[in-house]
Amino acid sequence: MLESRSAAETSQIAKEFAKTLKPGDIVALSGDLGAGKTAFTKGVAEFFGIPADEVGSPTFTMVNQYDGDLTIYHFDAYRLENVGADSCDWMDDYFFGDGICLIEWAQNIKDVLPKGYIEVKLDKAPEKGDDYRAITIIN
Ligand SMILES: Nc1ncnc2c1ncn2[C@@H]1O[C@H](COP(=O)(O)OP(=O)(O)OP(=O)(O)O)[C@@H](O)[C@H]1O
Ligand SMILES: [Mg+2]
Incomplete structure (x- = not known):
């Protein structure tokens, strides 16, 4: 952690x-x-030569594409809570492509993610202050 x-x-x-x-x-x-x-x-994007200010919130577009040293597909599954796996079929082209996929609110679509994904959990802990985050990477 x-x-x-x-x-x-x-x-x-x-x-x-x-x-x-x-x-x-x-x-x-x-x-x-x-x-x-x-x-x-934004930090991942910067590592691949993509300016942080190009990274937005794909809440409505569902996926943003950023081209740098490689291509990043940035998903937001916020609005996909309780949707069936069928309505996520279109994502497979991205998941099985050569870019790197980063998926916000991935907890909403766990069942449709291909096995072998890397999990990054960000947790607040109010007792440790507003700006504190615990970051857990599970590979
Ligand atoms: N340690 C921290 N790490 C990340 N963000 C922090 C931290 N401390 C404070 N913040 C603030 O918390 C907010 C995090 O916003 P961000 O858009 O990255 O969250 P998010 O998880 O993507 O939210 P959403 O679910 O709305 O997409 C920003 O306003 C940022 O300045
Ligand atoms: Mg966000």
Whole structure:
């Protein structure tokens, strides 16, 4: 478990983590509203030469594409709570492609993710302050 005390520190942790990624990897980001899933994605993007300000929130587009040293597909499954696996079939082209997929709210679509994904959990701990996040990476 890693500990972060600012959004910048979360991005830095993500940059370090990004060194381990390779084409085709799927990163399942779970954590509540404001946990830092997008902040983490920005750090990964920066590692691959994508400016952090290109990284938005694909809440309505469902997936954003960023082209850097490799391609990142940035998903937001926030609105996919309780949807059936069938309605996620379109995602397979991304999951089995050569880009890296980062999926916010991955807890909503666990059942449709191909096996072998990397899980990154971001958790607040209010007793440790507003800016504290525990980051757990399960490979
Ligand atoms: N240690 C920290 N790590 C990440 N973000 C932090 C931290 N401390 C404070 N923050 C703040 O928390 C917010 C995190 O926002 P971010 O958009 O990354 O969350 P999110 O998990 O993507 O939320 P959403 O579910 O709405 O997409 C930002 O306002 C950021 O400044
Ligand atoms: Mg977000």
